[in-house]
Amino acid sequence: MAATNGTRSVQVKIKRFQPGEKPEPYWQEFRVQVEGNDRLLDTLNKIKWEQDGTLTYRRSCAHGVCGSDAMRVNGRNRLACKLLMQDLGSRISVEPMLGFPVIRDLVVDMDPFFAKYEKVKPYLINNEPLPRTERLQSAEQRERYDETTKCILCGACTGSCPSVWANAEWVGPASIVNAHRFIFDSRDRGGAERLQILSDRTGVWRCRTIFNCTEACPRGIHVTDAIEEVKRAILYGSTEGD
Amino acid sequence: MIYHKFDVVIVGAGGAGLMSAMQLAQGASIAVVSKLYPTRSHTGAAQGGVAAALGNLEEDHWKWHMFDTVKGGDYLVDQDAGEVLAREAIDAVYDLEHWGLPFNRTPDGKIDQRRFGGHSRNFGEGPVRRSCYAADRTGHMILQTMYQQSVKNQVQFFNEYMMIDLLINDGQACGIVALCLRDGTIHTFHGKTIVLATGGYGRAWRITSNALACTGDGMAVAYRRGVPLEDMEMYQFHPTGLYKIGILLSEAARGEGAYLLNNEGERFCIRYAPTMQELAPRDMVSRFIVQEIAEGRGINGKDYVYLSVAHLGKEQIDAKLPDITDFARNYLGVEPYYEPVPIQPTAHYAMGGIPTDVEGRVVMDEQNTVLPGLYAAGEVACVSVHGANRLGTNSLVDLIVFGRRAGKHIGAKWLPESDFAPLPSDPDAAATEMVEGLLSRTTGETQESIRAELRDMMMEYVGVVRNDERLQTATTKLVELKERFKSIRLMDRTRTFNTELMEVIELGNLIECSEATIAGALARKESRGAHYRTDFEKRDDVNFLSHTLAYRSETPGAPDLRYKPVVITEFQPKERKY
Numbered sequence: 001m002a003a004t005n006g007t008r009s010v011q012v013k014i015k016r017f018q019p020g021e022k023p024e025p026y027w028q029e030f031r032v033q034v035e036g037n038d039r040l041l042d043t044l045n046k047i048k049w050e051q052d053g054t055l056t057y058r059r060s061c062a063h064g065v066c067g068s069d070a071m072r073v074n075g076r077n078r079l080a081c082k083l084l085m086q087d088l089g090s091r092i093s094v095e096p097m098l099g100f101p102v103i104r105d106l107v108v109d110m111d112p113f114f115a116k117y118e119k120v121k122p123y124l125i126n127n128e129p130l131p132r133t134e135r136l137q138s139a140e141q142r143e144r145y146d147e148t149t150k151c152i153l154c155g156a157c158t159g160s161c162p163s164v165w166a167n168a169e170w171v172g173p174a175s176i177v178n179a180h181r182f183i184f185d186s187r188d189r190g191g192a193e194r195l196q197i198l199s200d201r202t203g204v205w206r207c208r209t210i211f212n213c214t215e216a217c218p219r220g221i222h223v224t225d226a227i228e229e230v231k232r233a234i235l236y237g238s239t240e241g242d
Numbered sequence: 243m244i245y246h247k248f249d250v251v252i253v254g255a256g257g258a259g260l261m262s263a264m265q266l267a268q269g270a271s272i273a274v275v276s277k278l279y280p281t282r283s284h285t286g287a288a289q290g291g292v293a294a295a296l297g298n299l300e301e302d303h304w305k306w307h308m309f310d311t312v313k314g315g316d317y318l319v320d321q322d323a324g325e326v327l328a329r330e331a332i333d334a335v336y337d338l339e340h341w342g343l344p345f346n347r348t349p350d351g352k353i354d355q356r357r358f359g360g361h362s363r364n365f366g367e368g369p370v371r372r373s374c375y376a377a378d379r380t381g382h383m384i385l386q387t388m389y390q391q392s393v394k395n396q397v398q399f400f401n402e403y404m405m406i407d408l409l410i411n412d413g414q415a416c417g418i419v420a421l422c423l424r425d426g427t428i429h430t431f432h433g434k435t436i437v438l439a440t441g442g443y444g445r446a447w448r449i450t451s452n453a454l455a456c457t458g459d460g461m462a463v464a465y466r467r468g469v470p471l472e473d474m475e476m477y478q479f480h481p482t483g484l485y486k487i488g489i490l491l492s493e494a495a496r497g498e499g500a501y502l503l504n505n506e507g508e509r510f511c512i513r514y515a516p517t518m519q520e521l522a523p524r525d526m527v528s529r530f531i532v533q534e535i536a537e538g539r540g541i542n543g544k545d546y547v548y549l550s551v552a553h554l555g556k557e558q559i560d561a562k563l564p565d566i567t568d569f570a571r572n573y574l575g576v577e578p579y580y581e582p583v584p585i586q587p588t589a590h591y592a593m594g595g596i597p598t599d600v601e602g603r604v605v606m607d608e609q610n611t612v613l614p615g616l617y618a619a620g621e622v623a624c625v626s627v628h629g630a631n632r633l634g635t636n637s638l639v640d641l642i643v644f645g646r647r648a649g650k651h652i653g654a655k656w657l658p659e660s661d662f663a664p665l666p667s668d669p670d671a672a673a674t675e676m677v678e679g680l681l682s683r684t685t686g687e688t689q690e691s692i693r694a695e696l697r698d699m700m701m702e703y704v705g706v707v708r709n710d711e712r713l714q715t716a717t718t719k720l721v722e723l724k725e726r727f728k729s730i731r732l733m734d735r736t737r738t739f740n741t742e743l744m745e746v747i748e749l750g751n752l753i754e755c756s757e758a759t760i761a762g763a764l765a766r767k768e769s770r771g772a773h774y775r776t777d778f779e780k781r782d783d784v785n786f787l788s789h790t791l792a793y794r795s796e797t798p799g800a801p802d803l804r805y806k807p808v809v810i811t812e813f814q815p816k817e818r819k820y
């Protein structure tokens with residue numbers, strides 16, 4: 001086991017927004033004692049529970065699977081529950097993700113994000129008669145879309161994308177990832193509909209291949225590659241593996 | 243008062259809630275109320291798989307699955323319910339596949355299946371491949387798939403609304419009261435039917451695999467309104483949580499062949515369970531570990547042992563166990579390709595909960611008297627299909643089978659025959675008073691000490707090993723905490739997204755659930771499944787082959803306890819050997 005013992009003091013600078021109390025966002029610094037293998041989320045909890053109960057953020061699973069706590073940490077979108085304090089230095093800045101309206105402190109409004117997700121028809125479309133048991137799918141066919149099934153809809157990719165910051169209408173990387181998940185599923189018959197949706201003005205072509213999304217994804221999804229695959233599918237009309 | 247009216251109000255958007263919603267999406271007016279965005283629900287954390295006797299790789303039968311469930315539950319399972327679970331698992335899994343769930347596949351394109359603890363062929367002869375899975379993120383795939391289907395069916399969600407009260411009028415459930423986190427407003431949902439699908443309460447223990455949101459809200463809210471809680475003393479500790487953090491390393495690891503090792507490098511499970519070895523049921527494996535540690539065979543003399551997957555090889559690990567090996571890397575800095583992973587038992591799953599019949603209807607007493615209009619499904623409910631110990635992969639089965647049955651029963655039977663019961667006068671009075679009380683109090687202690695002391699107490703005294711003395715200590719402490727909670731103070735007295743308010747209400751709920759747990763454990767003077775007492779080491783079928791029903795009383799720490807017989811159809815209680 002890596003050595004992780006020993007407490008130390010860190011300074012956490014948090015961008016606060018307390019509607020009703022103060023009209024403008026402001027920065028506030030907290031000093032906290034942490035252990036090396038504490039998560040950033042543990043540190044936020046410590047601040048909230050011991051120092052300032054008004055500090056506001058979302059969280060649930062605390063191990064990187066529910067997608068609640070995406071936030072901008074030292075300038076990059078991360079899940080607070082996947083970051084260990086030992087990897088963060090002693091001065092840490094935390095702010096809400098960019099490109100989302102802020103509700104309070106680190107909590108952003110996710111409704112527009114989910115609305116865009118819904119736009120790409122993120123569900124299996126297949127009206128053929130159902131077999132009595134399972135539909136067959138080969139291991140290779142299953143592998144074809146494996147990567148994009150991992151998405152936890154945390155918004156880290158979308159919130160890191162300069163094209164999203166520039167144009168709030170754009171569907172953004174997360175929606176395309178979820179479209180990809182079905183477009184390349186051999187059981188799905190809705191690929192053409194989705195490609196149609198994604199080929200319009202607010203669709204894939206606004207992606208400038210900046211790779212921020214891929215870097216931000218806490219699930220290690222190669223988001224930009226997935227977007228490129230969707231672009232190619234639109235251009236060449238094929239969803240076969242390449 | 244902000245008022246909403248729906249035929250069906252489903253509280254909870256995890257696997258159970260969404261499965262019920264799917265059955266009702268065409269036809270009835272339904273609302274799904276959830277304190278989290280649906281995809282944040284704890285179902286998404288389930289790893290290993292969902293059991294169904296599909297027999298895709300080797301012979302299997304639902305009856306074997308039923309037997310394993312009953313035996314695994316140390317014969318506290320209601321066997322009529324166990325039969326439904328095992329039989330209907332098969333079609334429920336096909337439903338999931340038809341909705342697009344990306345299961346792993348066999349070479350001939352069918353759903354792949356793997357071994358899991360306690361699941362056997364031919365009534366206990368040896369392990370069988372019964373768990374259908376999608377890598378080690380089966381719950382994630384289930385939750386995503388059901389949410390996708392809800393989007394398709396345009397289900398109406400009230401996200402980040404927290405239920406804080408349940409409304410019962412003249413013996414019929416008729417609504418809930420919820421706090422809207424976004425702006426702090428109180429909403430009354432008037433419903434012909436209420437479905438509670440709010441999940442478990444693992445956060446009552448210090449070391450747990452459960453999400454911060456798993457605070458037993460549905461159980462506590464119902465308990466306060468006179469609904470009994472069943473078999474709460476039956477709480478499962480999963481053997482393999484990451485040391486000190488509790489994050490789960492799925493039994494799938496052992497299903498794929500991982501070993502448990504003590505400080506001598508010995509596979510100690512073989513000594514205790516020669517046939518099933520590491521794949522004996524969880525209550526037993528957790529006890530094996532505790533025993534090894536007690537006898538000085540923990541690693542470095544500490545309170546943990548090793549889980550080793552290294553011998554499976556990189557390829558197998560990456561294909562079958564990618565996420566959980568990442569957890570070990572990320573949180574403990576251990577590389578499972580080469581190093582064993584430090585693990586200890588972690589509070590994991592509530593076998594108990596709100597009593598229901600096999601249609602998901604909440605029942606109020608020993609005679610199974612139905613409370614009209616109220617249903618419960620998922621971890622919040624106790625059907626009881628898990629008895630004294632749940633088998634791995636049987637919770638996801640529970641969600642989809644009984645979530646589905648509840649939904650179908652509501653649609654086909656209850657809605658056509660029933661009418662809206664009127665709301666009680668001032669329906670949101672109690673909820674408003676609680677919230678306003680919390681928001682206005684300016685003196686008293688803040689939440690942290692109470693929470694920490696509760697979780698430490700439950701870990702120390704209401705864990706894997708119990709006895710009279712420990713449980714008495716727990717009762718005293720609980721009464722003290724309940725009293726202190728009455729004058730708890732918030733630092734945050736604003737209304738917009740007040741998560742401190744939410745946490746404090748959750749803490750109050752954890753205290754209620756803990757009360758029923760401790761009282762049930764103290765009164766159950768035997769050892770059965772997850773409930774193990776050093777002062778009563780044997781199972782006692784003469785006195786305790788029955789379900790505990792705990793009713794909240796006015797005396798803190800002392801709910802009224804009643805007992806309901808277990809339904810036995812086919813399998814007579816026998817000693818459990820693995």
Ligand SMILES: Cc1cc2nc3c(=O)[nH]c(=O)nc-3n(C[C@H](O)[C@H](O)[C@H](O)COP(=O)(O)OP(=O)(O)OC[C@H]3O[C@@H](n4cnc5c(N)ncnc54)[C@H](O)[C@@H]3O)c2cc1C
Pocket residue numbers: 253254255256257258259275276277278279280283284285286287288289290291292380381403404405406439440441442451452453455456459460490492590591619620621622634635636637638639641
């Ligand atoms: C780490 C882990 C791994 C697991 N792996 C497996 C596995 O491999 N196989 C298996 O069978 N089981 C597994 N389990 C168990 C299983 O995942 C859970 O028992 C199951 O998912 C619970 O589902 P649920 O729908 O009952 O509740 P949850 O999924 O917990 O959902 C509860 C819902 O209720 C809502 N809610 C709660 N309180 C309120 C309130 N007050 N107001 C409004 N809404 C509220 C929440 O927002 C959420 O939507 C695992 C559990 C854990 C912790």
Ligand code: FES
Pocket residue numbers: 058059060061062063064065066067068069079080081082
């Ligand atoms: S809290 Fe669930 S992803 Fe961080």
